[in-house]
Amino acid sequence: MQPPIDALLQPAVGAWAVVVRDSAGVDRYTLNPAQVLPSASLIKVALAWQFLELDAAERSALYPIGPADICDPEGSVAALAGAALPLAELARRMVTESENNATNIILARLGGPAVANRWLAERGYQATCWRRQMLDLAARAAGRDNTTSAAEQARLLHTLRTSATASAAELLAWLHAAVGTGKIEAGLPPGTPLAHKVGDLPDVEHDAGIITLPSGDWYVLVIMVAQQPDPVAARAICAEVSRRCWKWLSVE
Numbered sequence: 001m002q003p004p005i006d007a008l009l010q011p012a013v014g015a016w017a018v019v020v021r022d023s024a025g026v027d028r029y030t031l032n033p034a035q036v037l038p039s040a041s042l043i044k045v046a047l048a049w050q051f052l053e054l055d056a057a058e059r060s061a062l063y064p065i066g067p068a069d070i071c072d073p074e075g076s077v078a079a080l081a082g083a084a085l086p087l088a089e090l091a092r093r094m095v096t097e098s099e100n101n102a103t104n105i106i107l108a109r110l111g112g113p114a115v116a117n118r119w120l121a122e123r124g125y126q127a128t129c130w131r132r133q134m135l136d137l138a139a140r141a142a143g144r145d146n147t148t149s150a151a152e153q154a155r156l157l158h159t160l161r162t163s164a165t166a167s168a169a170e171l172l173a174w175l176h177a178a179v180g181t182g183k184i185e186a187g188l189p190p191g192t193p194l195a196h197k198v199g200d201l202p203d204v205e206h207d208a209g210i211i212t213l214p215s216g217d218w219y220v221l222v223i224m225v226a227q228q229p230d231p232v233a234a235r236a237i238c239a240e241v242s243r244r245c246w247k248w249l250s251v252e
Helices: 040-052 056-060 076-080 087-096 100-109 113-122 137-141 150-162 166-176 231-250
Strands: 015-022 027-031 062-064 084-086 194-201 204-212 218-226
Touching (some): 027 150, 076 100
Antiparallel strands (some): 015 218
């Protein structure tokens, strides 16, 4: 049995990719899982895990925030220019708030895109790749965009959920506290445990999460759409995909 979402997605505008993976690691539904799409902020999850594998002293080191670190004046870190924050706090904000200033600081401290890409490649991720910093829209316009696929995001989240490491546990806690933008969480019953990360750009609406069922079992849901002109309509479709997957899996 598959969720009744094909009829919803087939006529939808944009490039859609969806993966539903159960706790046993079986893909219960896929749509264009290997399609390489702009990652938007989904790529921050892998970067956070890379950061959390550092030793405690490196994670707790203070970082002095300067004017050159501010690419996003609306991010919470922008108001802290002149102060010093632990790198772990910056990494937490990168996930829970999707803070772009913090992301660029963490990316640089880890060694930049080349080092982040090596970490990904060593773990078998090929579609997930850094090619620019956050909010470098000129690079994006020139074709140098960060990318990922629904299959690799599903694999990352499933690996994270089944890992027994302290770094995985901390990252899961951050994902449980992460902000939503009316996609996966909008299709779930209130109070449903959800660890997720959204990715938004003017033409991109993604959400990738781990949803816990009333039975205690769980599943991974990755919804990605690019090349779409209407974020309100796209978010409504994402929420409906989430609602139908929940209804399908919660009654099995």
